[in-house]
Structures are given as C-alpha cells and as structure tokens.
Amino acid sequence: MKARKLGGVLAATLTLAALVLATGTATPAHADTVECATRSLKPVVERQPVEDTVPVIFVHGINADATTWDSPEGNTFPRQMAREEGVTAWTFDYGFANPEWVTDPRIGPALGTAIDCLAEASGHQVVLVDHSMGGLATQVAVNERAAGGGRVWQRVAEVITIATPYRGSLTLSAAQLGTHLVPSPKARVVMEALLGTCTGITKVSDSNPCDIASVLRGPQGTALMYDSPQIAELPAWPPELPVRVFAGDIGVRLGVWRTDSEPVRIGDLAVSLDSATAHHTVGKPRVLSCEATLLQRVKVGFFRVPTPSKSLLTSPCNHFNIKTHQPVINEIIDRVAEIRAEQQDAEGRLGYATADGIRVWDARSGTSHTIAQLPDGHTAGALAWSGDGSAIAWTTRSEKTGRTGRVYRADAGTATRGASVRSWPCESCGSVAFQGELLISVPEDSTEPVLRGFPADGSPPRDLPVTGLPPQDPELCEYSWCGVRLVGGTGSADGIMLAHSSTGGGNFGGADRLVRVGDDGTVRAAYDVVGIYAPTDLVFSPDRGTAAYTAFQHLSACEESTSVVLLDLATGAVTTPELPGAPDGTWVVSIWFDAMGTAFAAFAAMPSCAGEPAWEGIRVFRLGENGNWKVTDSGPAEAAGEPIAIAQHAEGSAVLSGTRPEPFQVAGPGTLTVSRDGEQATVAEGVTHFAWSPSSAGR
C-alpha cells in the first residue's frame, strides 16, 4: 500500500518535474582567454573575458599559419571581429603541423578540442571562419567527440567557409595527374605552361610561385586533389550544422584572345566554383564575381612584354585575397552579430503559469510580460515551448471537472510587442508539444491513436492517424490502460514522442514502449521504456539527439526508487546512470540539459529503510564523462519553502518552491525564484508550471 501511495505521490512530483521542459545552460565558471589557449588556439585580444561571449575561431588554410589573416594591414579581420560586442576572436594555428593532412591529431582533432573548450568556457556555441583547407579541418573537428558528451558540432553555431575546396582542387589534380582534367581549353593551356615552367625549380620559399612543386608531393597536396579519396574519407558534415559559404569566381579575359566575348571562369584560381560551393546548408553560396584582364604591356626594348594586370593578383576574388576582402569581412561580422543576437533572443525566457494567466519572464530585463489570461475557473494543465522558442502553448483544465478544456498557442512575444493568442477546444487533450510549426496534442479518449494538429493560422484542428504501432492485446487491454499518450516532442517534424501500451499498463499504467512519430503519423522509431509509469517528464538535449526522463521502479515498500533514464534517439540505446545516493533514498526531482548537451538532475535525499538521508534537501548533479553523477557547485536558489522543481539555464536557476505536507507530494502552487549572477529574485507567487525557453544551442 505504501508503494501505491508513494507511487501516486511520486507521480505528482514527476508531473511537476515534467513541467521543467526546457533545456538550459549551466552558468559557466568565470573564465578569460587563458582558459582555452594552447599552442594552436590563441586569443586575438589577451586576457579578455570569455564568459557569455560568442567565440569566433579563424582557421587558416594549406601550408600557412594564423598570420594569413593579418590583413587589411593595421585593421585585420580578426581584430575587427574582436571589437564586436559580445564576441571573442581566436586564431587556430596549425602551421607547425604542415604539411600533414587535416586528420592529423594536431589539426582537425585539436581544433575539435579547442571548439569544445571555448563553448564550455563561454557558455555559447562557437562560430568558425575558415579559409580554404581550414574548412576541411573543421569538417574533421566537428565530428570529434565532445568532452561533455555528444559531438563537437553541437557546440558550433555556424561554420563560415571562404574558398574551401570541398571537392578538392582541380588545379592540384591537373598538376599531378594531367591537364586533361581541366575542362576549359584556355585554362588547360595555362596549366600546361605552369607545369612546364615549374619543372626543376630548386628553392622553395613563400616568395617563389613554384612552391607548388614541393607542396604537391606532400600529404596536403595529394589529399587536396579533386575528388580525392582522402576527402571522401573525411567524416561527413553533420546535416544539422549550419554551413555558410563564400567563394570567388574570376572571369579572365586573355588579352590576345580579345575577340572572345566571354571571359574564362576559373573560380578563384586555386579552387573552382563547384568545389568551393559543394557543401552548404545556409542560404545560397555567396559568390564574389570579378573580372581580370591580362592585356597590359610594357616596353622592354624591342619586346613588348605583356604582364598580368594587377587586377588578377590583387583581385578580391582570388583565393588568397577573398578571405580578407573588406566587403566579405563586413558580411561575416554582420552574420556573427546576428548569431549573437539570435542566441540572446532564444535564451533567458522563462514561461510560467499562475492562476491568473501565462507569462514570460525575460532574464535580460528581469521583467515579465503577460501572454494570456486564463479563463475563470481554469488552471493551466501543461506548458510547452516550440523548438525555436518563438511560440508557447498550454492547455487549460477545469478546476471543477479536472478535464482539459482548450488548447492555446501564442507567439512568445515581448513586453512591447505583445503576443497573438489562438485557441481550440480539446476536451480530452493531455499534454502539448510542437511538431515544427504545428502544435500537437493527442486526445486520450480517441478509439484510434491520432495526432491532433492545431495550425498556427488558427484554422480548425486536423487529426492524423498514428500508424505503425503494434496491435493491442484485447484481453490485457480490457481492464488496464492501452493506447497512446503524448509525452513530449523535440520540436522537429519527426520528433513527437508518445508512450504506447498495447498489453495493458499494469497496476501503475506503465507503457510498453516509447515511439517517435513523424509528421505523416507513421512511427519512425520505437524505444524500450524503463519504469512502471508512462514517462511524463521527457526532456531533450539541445541537439535533440538524446532524451531523458525519470523512471520509477517498485519491487516492495523498501525497494522503490527513481532514476534518470537517458535515451539515444538515433540508436535507441538506453542508459540509467547510477544514482548519487542510496537507491531507495534518492529521488529525482528534475532533469535538464544545458546548452552543451550535458545532463543535469536535481536529486532529493530522503530517509529510507536503509537509514538517514545522505544529504539535506536537494542537490544538483551533473552527469560526468564517466557516466556518473557529480555534484555541482551551483545549488538551487535559496527560496522560501522547499524546492519542488528546479531547472537551470544560462541565465540562471529557476526554482519552484512550496509546501509539501509529506515527501514528494506537491501541495499546490509555489513561489518561482530565479537566481542569477549571485542575486535572487522572486518571479511570481502561485506558480503552477514553468519552463525555460529552448536554448539556441539546440537544433
């Protein structure tokens, strides 16, 4: 009987914990540029605070070093970037590792470590600005494992490449394999001349154009041949990672062939346009087009020696110059400012519900604004943010009947802009989640499982049958719960998560499996589920690759426990890290991820059959690299009353505290307190639900 009671009590706790939906960022430790600096990674400005900045790393190309960015003279690109508010600029220099290929531990993998460190120290995702082969070094780096779990690309806001040979260099191929690879007859003539000229060159130096002859034989020169196996063997770009591309394309008019009406397009001389734009995920490639002419001549005695126009060597579109061409610099700096603003906009908002209405507290201003009032006699029944933080949704529940009345959706709005609210009746809807732009709920009284979609334009809801579920067992389902329950969503089109029971949920209403459903209603994946209750407190990592929930296990009165279950949505792998205290005396209060994808949980220590609690009250733990919970320095905010739900974020810790007549029984609305920068503030009294907006780190 105690088990049953505790189960119910715990279910209430879990329900409250389920409200802690948002991902957040742990407040990073104070750090300056020394924190991550290495032989390779150097700050553009020494001793600059890193915390709460967007780090921008400049990565050079083949056979170069960080000084390749030292232009324009006196006002270099990295220094211009470093002057941006909220940004720290860094150079990654692997010149000492030349001429090794980007897979060398000192190049791609080391860059991955640098990204990881800067993301951790800053609390923000990193931007990479890559020239040429630096983009391929980044391709390796972002696929490295991150120290805190996941992959490095999850710590990256955007990759900006300039003249990166995604498919290699046709110029290099032609030099090594034959000029027949060069499609343009005129360019082929140029290449033939180049190869003949450079044969037998002796001294290799920066000032010698035939330096190419030695580099060609090195690992970088070989690997950078067009469509080389070395490039093919690089780990694939993560499709979720934003990659923005800049490329140069020079049209050369070959002087004596002045009768030609069209210039010969030669890319940036070193990298053809198709290669420089072969991969991108953000918008269209930004192609700088230039023209060069080789008609200028100078008298040398009898000979009228034509010389290349300076316009070719100084062309802003050529491979060397494009990366520090001021218009390109301006565009990239503007983009970084946008990224910084996007990260700020998406963070630091705390949605909460009181008896009066739905409100959003903004961490930057420290103020709240009202999204909507609740109808009389109703309370909020659920609260969810859309994946991009642009919208918030909730249900209302009748205080009299306890049943859901309507489903609401609103733009998150701002204090000055307000919010537009739409609502639909849905008497049996439980939780809510977003499937892209579409708000989803699942009627729990439907004979067949359906997703009910509520369009953003306010048009009538539409039902989409869920297909691909195992059939229900009629005998087992006669007396116990069978069906589907919405337990959350990643925010993406195929991220709706349902708990499903086809064999009866047992005494506790547990689920047989978790399923992930696509926007066509089909089951995309099914996962093992842990615990004797259907999970109701699902949270997702920022990259939406991992889900976590609280599982309750019951064997006997003295063998009850909760644990945090981590579910890899790609592989279906399930892990349940060992609790930080005695299993029957340690209870999960809340779970969340920070912006870097690290799992956090608040645990309460309680008296148990084994004895006294291991600690007093509630402590916050971080999941370490070794898979064990490690207590963090930053505890929950000191609030009046006992914390009953906690969630942390880059902007602070939010704690809902109230009165609990007995352990794990949520007595009702509590006080929402936020601790930020060492200061505490009461956000509101009478709060029933709260959730941080999704971190911009999330994709």
Next chain:
Amino acid sequence: MDTRRTGAAQRKASWWLPITGVLAAVVAAVVVLVVLFTGTGDDEEPAGQIALTPRYEPGIAVPAAAADTATTLVTGDPGAQRAVLTPELAELLPEGRLFPGNARLVLHDGSWHEGNGYANAMGTVSVRGQPDRTVLFAFAQRDGEWRITLAEVVS
C-alpha cells in the same frame, strides 16, 4: 620581376598565393608568344610589372629534339613555328609570326629540366639592333615529341 609581397602577412602568405602568382605569370607568359611578335601591342604602361623568376636546380644538356623544337619556334617560318606549339596553344593563338624573321636562339648549356612529361630550358634570343633577351621555354611531351607550352622573357 618580383612576386614578393611586403608586410608580415604577405611574407607568410597562404600557399595558394604562389599558385595565383604562377598562374598569373604563366598566363602572361603564354600571351608573350603572341603579343611580342604579332606587333599588335600598344604603348600602354602598366601599373606594375610582374614576372616569374624561379631558381632552378642545375640542369643537363638540352636534348636535340627539344632544341630543334625551340629553335624552330624562334627561327622557323610561321607554319613551322605554329607546328611546334601544343595543339591547344596553337589553336588559341592568332595567325602570324610568333618571333621576328631575324631572330636567333642560343640555348643555355645545362638548362634542361625534365619531369613527368614536362620540361623547360633557357635560351638567349637575339634580334639585330635589340638587346639580347633571356627566354624561358616550357615544353610538354606529346606523342613522344616536345611541344612548346610557354615562352617568356625573363630578363
């Protein structure tokens, strides 16, 4: 001619800059073949002069076949001059003599460098009444014969 750039950044320039320089210089050199001797040039002064000044390993004697090719380019009749170019280059150049009729060539001993089907050699081109000029000839092997890909005045 000097491809060196000033300033710390330029001294440490990307490896691609040399490619740019080579391509630019070579394109220019290819153009030499025509502009030098077709007499179509004007007197426009460039903003700057750029040239290729590579330093070569010690070479060997120019093979007889290659010497014949270079000599024909400099001293042959217009048809013969064109015949010693690579077909692609010949096709792109306008009609007419490539070197003046009274030009003479002396190839430099030990200036031959060869590898992977490409080669080069230096020679002195003399035209009566004009200073001697050192010219770099670049070759590509085609069907077992050496064909000209470039002729550039280097000094």
